[in-house]
Amino acid sequence: DQQVKQNSPSLSVQEGRISILNCDYTNSMFDYFLWYKKYPAEGPTFLISISSIKDKNEDGRFTVFLNKSAKHLSLHIVPSQPGDSAVYFCAASSGTYKYIFGTGTRLKVLA
Amino acid sequence: DAGITQSPRHKVTETGTPVTLRCHQTENHRYMYWYRQDPGHGLRLIHYSYGVKDTDKGEVSDGYSVSRSKTEDFLLTLESATSSQTSVYFCATDTGRGEAFFGQGTRLTVV
Numbered sequence: 001d002q003q004v005k006q007n008s009p010s011l012s013v014q015e016g017r018i019s020i021l022n023c024d025y026t027n028s029m030f031d032y033f034l035w036y037k038k039y040p041a042e043g044p045t046f047l048i049s050i051s052s053i054k055d056k057n058e059d060g061r062f063t064v065f066l067n068k069s070a071k072h073l074s075l076h077i078v079p080s081q082p083g084d085s086a087v088y089f090c091a092a093s094s095g096t097y098k099y100i101f102g103t104g105t106r107l108k109v110l111a
Numbered sequence: 112d113a114g115i116t117q118s119p120r121h122k123v124t125e126t127g128t129p130v131t132l133r134c135h136q137t138e139n140h141r142y143m144y145w146y147r148q149d150p151g152h153g154l155r156l157i158h159y160s161y162g163v164k165d166t167d168k169g170e171v172s173d174g175y176s177v178s179r180s181k182t183e184d185f186l187l188t189l190e191s192a193t194s195s196q197t198s199v200y201f202c203a204t205d206t207g208r209g210e211a212f213f214g215q216g217t218r219l220t221v222v
Contacts, residue, residue, distance in 0.1 A: 043213030097142050103153035
């Protein structure tokens with residue numbers, strides 16, 4: 001039973017445009033959400049997080065939006081750059097420091 | 112990379128043999144995790160630790176055991192390796208502030 005779902009396995013975007021990666025969750029107890037980026041043959045690296053008391057968090061080109069009623073979060077990357085090409089994972093926790101990850105979305109930014 | 116070292120980085124082993132993967136951290140982080148990454152499944156939590164000798168099961172703990180006798184070391188043991196445990200294994204640590212740092216991964220092949 002997948003508690004955190006990323007329904008788009010892949011996404012292609014033109015350089016300079018917006019990339020929107022989506023994530024849905026089923027456990028209403030999740031109160032903290034994170035996004036990670038992973039390049040081939042490397043470990044995932046932390047990108048941005050959001051607490052359930054917020055609905056938006058920004059860090060440079062990256063913005064995460066949280067819609068608690070829909071149990072949905074999204075990561076916006078503006079503008080997208082070729083170096084952003086990677087696999088993106090969303091993750092969630094319920095205050096226990098036990099992080100549950102989604103299946104990942106492979107983003108390809110076309111030059 | 113938060114001072115996380117996984118060893119070995121690559122291993123090929125035979126079905127039925129025991130295997131131990133090691134994660135060593137130099138940051139004195141309290142929380143440590145073992146994940147496996149498989150196509151179509153993303154990152155799945157195997158076990159995690161919230162302190163020395165304090166561990167708990169994750170999503171896919173069957174067939175795996177862990178031990179943490181020192182803050183800096185978290186061992187993952189496959190008691191009797193099976194082909195279904197062929198995967199890339201990632202260790203991670205977390206300061207408790209909501210950012211997990213990952214190691215470079217261990218590619219394990221069970222033949």
